[in-house]
Amino acid sequence: MTVSAATSDVTSSPGRIHIIGAGVAGLAAALRLRHFGSRVTVYEAAPRAGGRCRSFADPQLGMVIDNGNHLLLSGNHAAMAYLAECGASDRVVGPEMPEFRFVDIGSGQRWSVRPGRGPIPWWILNARRRVPDTGIADYWSVVRLLHAHTDATIAQCVDPASVLYRRFWEPLTLAVLNTAPEHASAALMRAVLQETVAKGADACRPLVARTSLADALVDPAMATLAKTGVSVRVATRVRAVTATGISITSLTVEDEEVPVTPNDVVILAVPAWVAETLIGGLTVPPPGEPIVNVHYRLPAEFLRPDPVEIVGVVGGMTQWVFMRGEMASVTISAAGAVEDLPAEEIISRCWPEVAAALALGTIPVPPARVIKERRATPAQTPAAVGMRPEATTRYNNLLLAGDWTATGLPATIEAAVRSGFAAAALATARPGKPAMASSHKRGAA
Ligand SMILES: Cc1cc2nc3c(=O)[nH]c(=O)nc-3n(C[C@H](O)[C@H](O)[C@H](O)COP(=O)(O)OP(=O)(O)OC[C@H]3O[C@@H](n4cnc5c(N)ncnc54)[C@H](O)[C@@H]3O)c2cc1C
Incomplete structure (x- = not known):
């Protein structure tokens, strides 16, 4: 399925809309449905919204850091629409023209890939x-x-x-x-x-959050939803989803039983590995590889004039370095071979590569923090892509959203936003005629 990011046309009116999960997919769905105001409730298990795209204050480094470097491209039109809808387009920054710099750690060679205008x-x-x-x-x-x-x-x-x-x-x-x-x-x-x-x-400009992921992708969405009366209940886990026949009939929200009528809509925007525990018989792609990030806080004299610098590193443990303000951050994707190494070893092995990539000279290892996201994305093999479900389900009032659904895109912010927008558009359309399903109650641990 290729989903559309077009603004949903609110023609028919569902009853209540329950969105489970306030990651980017759930927030995108809520943004598109905000015209329904207090009839929309978002349940988020964590103390804060954002999911795999989040920021937090790190006492060791004395600054707010992201769970991992997140890169958008200017061609991510759904993500750009999401930012625009919550007035946050200026909260991502990048160079005027796309340029992807690389360094080969072994040979010392440097080069840039600069896509042409056309x-x-x-x-x-x-x-x-x-x-x-x-x-x-x-x-x-x-x-x-x-x-x-x-x-x-x-x-x-x-x-x-x-x-x-x-x-x-x-x-x-x-x-x-x-x-x-x-x-x-x-x-x-x-x-x-x-x-x-x-x-x-024009579609290839790299963009990153100006200060943090929360500042760009989470806080503006939360503020926009609050203004329209949408309730986002954080620290509130949906423990079970109960179905009778072809409809979802209730949610167990912490210890409270919340009834769901056939006229209501539930949008399940949790990660794949949670979705399969809540909905029996759902086929989902398995978890993919971990991503490891290392954040180094540089001394003030290393501050750069550019808002962000991004360098690809070939031949080292480091794969990409992002320099933003005082922070030089390393990304190591598909990090199965790295995730179990002690943090100190990862910090000391990556630092010379960072110093080389950013031409910092020889300086001692600065304070650093390692973040290991063990379930960063669903698997993205051809077989796993074939396991991605469509947004509609066999239940007439249950829709799926998330980076693991059948968007046709890699599991990214763009995919998550598109899935949320698509679920919102479907929520306001007349439900289809799903096959009969047996009664069940499934719960998440
Ligand atoms: C380290 C790292 C680096 C990345 N880099 C990039 C990048 O450079 N560019 C890019 O585009 N993408 C990147 N991604 C991927 C991107 O972060 C994800 O694709 C996107 O955030 C997924 O959003 P989502 O809403 O689908 O899922 P999630 O963010 O997982 O949101 C699901 C939400 O559901 C909540 N939840 C779970 N269970 C329950 C429950 N029972 N009840 C209520 N709530 C529940 C969770 O707490 C979570 O907030 C990266 C991911 C990681 C981890």
């Missing part, structure tokens, strides 16, 4: 703009990727022995799909290329 990548013809030690023929891999079968992995489209694989496709795949190219779905990468690179430079 859809045809003329820059490939210019040897100085290509990735070092690659030829024009290597870029034929893009064509193979764009025509890949749904069962194909990225490594089946790009020669794993090539320089372009090591210096471009591998870091790009890890960043976008949190999966090594040998296992990652080529179809998901194709969707990203079609919505960004194939549209030219």
Whole structure:
């Protein structure tokens, strides 16, 4: 299913709308349904909204940090609409023109990939703009990727022995799909290329939160919802979802039994691994790889003029470095081999790579904090993509949202927002005629 980010046309009117989960998907659904005001309730198990996209005050570093570096691209049109709807478009920042800088830690070589203005990548013809030690023929891999079968992995489209694989496709795949190219779905990468690179430079600008994820993606949404009377109940876990026949009939919200009528709508916007515990017989993709982030607080003299710098690192433990204000943050995706290492070891091994990537010279390891997100994304292999459910379910008043649903995109903010917008649009449409389902009550631990 390819879901649309168009503003929902509130033509028919459901009764109450229960949204379970206040990650980006649940918040996006709530934003689109905010015109229903107090008839919309969002239940969030954690003390704060945001889910896998959150910020918190770190006493050790003495600053607010994000659970992990999150990159948006200007072509993420649903995410841009989400920001605009809560007046937060200026809370993400990035360079005027897209430029992706890389350094090879082994050879010391540096290069930049700068997509051209138009859809045809003329820059490939210019040897100085290509990735070092690659030829024009290597870029034929893009064509193979764009025509890949749904069962194909990225490594089946790009020669794993090539320089372009090591210096471009591998870091790009890890960043976008949190999966090594040998296992990652080529179809998901194709969707990203079609919505960004194939549209030219204006769709490829990298954007990050100006100060924090909460400041950009969570607080403005919460403020907008509060203004319209939507209730977001944090620290409130939905423990069970009860169905009778083809309808959801109640929610167990902490210890309270909340009735749900057939005219009400439930939008389940929890992670896949929670959804399958709440809804019997639901097929979901399995969890994917962890992501490890290391945040270093740099001395004030290293502050940069640019609001953000992003450098891809080839040949080290570090994969990407994000420099924002006093913070240099490392991202290590598909981090199965790193997640069980002691934090001190990760900090000391990544630091020389960060210092090299940002040309900081030789300085002692600054204060740092490691965050290991063990269930960062669902798996993004071709098989796992085939397990993603549509938004509609066999229950006539239950819809699904989340980065793990069938959006056709990698599990990202863009996918989460689109799924939330799509669920909101469906919530206001006349429900379909689902197949009969047996009565059940399922609960989450
Ligand atoms: C370290 C890291 C780096 C990432 N980097 C990027 C990036 O660079 N770019 C990008 O686009 N994406 C990135 N992502 C992915 C992105 O964060 C997710 O795709 C997105 O946040 C998922 O949103 P969601 O709403 O679908 O799910 P979630 O954020 O998981 O939200 C689900 C919510 O449901 C709540 N919940 C769970 N159970 C219950 C219950 N029983 N009752 C009530 N509430 C419940 C949870 O507490 C949570 O708040 C990254 C993720 C991580 C972890």
